[in-house]
Amino acid sequence: MSRSRQFEPHMLVTSRSLRDVSQEPRVLRDEQGDRTWTMVRHGVCIRSSDWTSLGTDDRHRAFVHACALMARSGPPLFSHYSAAAVWGIPVADPWPRKVHVLVRDSTRASRSGLVVRREDEECAYVERDGLRVTPPSRTVLDLTRDTGLLNGLVAADHAVRHGLCSRRELVAEVERVAPGTPGRSDCGHLVELVDPVSASPGESLSRGQMFLLRFPRPRLQVPHHDGQGLIGYVDFQWEGVVGEFDGASKYGTDFAQTPEEMQETLVREKVREDRLRATGTRVARWLWDDAFVGVGMARALHAQGVRQSPRRIWVEGVNVSA
Numbered sequence: 001m002s003r004s005r006q007f008e009p010h011m012l013v014t015s016r017s018l019r020d021v022s023q024e025p026r027v028l029r030d031e032q033g034d035r036t037w038t039m040v041r042h043g044v045c046i047r048s049s050d051w052t053s054l055g056t057d058d059r060h061r062a063f064v065h066a067c068a069l070m071a072r073s074g075p076p077l078f079s080h081y082s083a084a085a086v087w088g089i090p091v092a093d094p095w096p097r098k099v100h101v102l103v104r105d106s107t108r109a110s111r112s113g114l115v116v117r118r119e120d121e122e123c124a125y126v127e128r129d130g131l132r133v134t135p136p137s138r139t140v141l142d143l144t145r146d147t148g149l150l151n152g153l154v155a156a157d158h159a160v161r162h163g164l165c166s167r168r169e170l171v172a173e174v175e176r177v178a179p180g181t182p183g184r185s186d187c188g189h190l191v192e193l194v195d196p197v198s199a200s201p202g203e204s205l206s207r208g209q210m211f212l213l214r215f216p217r218p219r220l221q222v223p224h225h226d227g228q229g230l231i232g233y234v235d236f237q238w239e240g241v242v243g244e245f246d247g248a249s250k251y252g253t254d255f256a257q258t259p260e261e262m263q264e265t266l267v268r269e270k271v272r273e274d275r276l277r278a279t280g281t282r283v284a285r286w287l288w289d290d291a292f293v294g295v296g297m298a299r300a301l302h303a304q305g306v307r308q309s310p311r312r313i314w315v316e317g318v319n320v321s322a
Helices: 015-020 048-052 056-069 080-087 136-147 149-161 167-175 184-193 201-212 259-278 288-293 295-303
Strands: 012-014 037-041 044-047 099-103 115-119 126-128 131-133 219-226 229-238 241-245 282-286
Touching: 012 015, 012 056, 015 044, 037 048, 037 056, 044 048, 044 056, 056 080, 056 099, 056 131, 080 099, 080 131, 080 136, 136 149, 136 167, 136 184, 149 167, 149 184, 149 201, 167 184, 184 201, 201 229, 201 241, 201 288, 201 295, 219 259, 229 259, 241 259, 241 295, 259 282, 282 295, 288 295
Parallel strands: 099 115, 241 282
Antiparallel strands: 012 044, 037 044, 126 131, 219 229, 229 241
């Protein structure tokens, strides 16, 4: 299994620096006739061989760094999606073709072609890979407030699982949000639902949809055995039913599978499912798009007997001060 390359800031060069050594990035080609350089944004390039080896998360991280290189009014303070990309925090939504920054001056809190500016008096930040970014807990809460619970839960599970922040720090961030602020209720739900046991963005997205669609709360990563021994750990468990998220993120977005490796993965999953069913367990499976929209995942769960409740019963009373 081959690993995709990870973005590093030194991969970026400015078009001006290339022209200073008599290289025109837009026309330079290799021996095969392919472009040598790819424009990450206007004025900033990366070798095309490096660009093609990057996953979508690393490409957006490269875009954020490229925008920092071209900043004209001092080092930006990146927030929201941009800070998430720098921290390596995944999101459910596609990455935007803009960067998000915080500013103190309200006259600069506006949108332009590549930049979304938001006014913030505190503008607290830390440095990461040479950039100023909001701390992980603040980044997660900003995403939740502005883009919803699903994005927030994908980010929060990852951040807590990888030690970027703790649930206590998330709670502290929620308590800084004034009552009545748009998105605060989603933040309250987030700190109750965050669970580092969730093993992938797709599983976090699925669990967020289960909450919103009023399915019973599942147990996570439950081991199953048969006469041969351990079958494996299932993503979601209800009485007599398991739920399995299928998607590239389940196997790690850092890996690019060959067709042969993909076939081997499918065979392993088929054997695993057959063993589960042989124990009398019903299995529901769904893909990323099914979880992202919710309808396909709900249909898969209904088919195996998992029913929705009239109201959400996962969180009886959200207490962000707990």
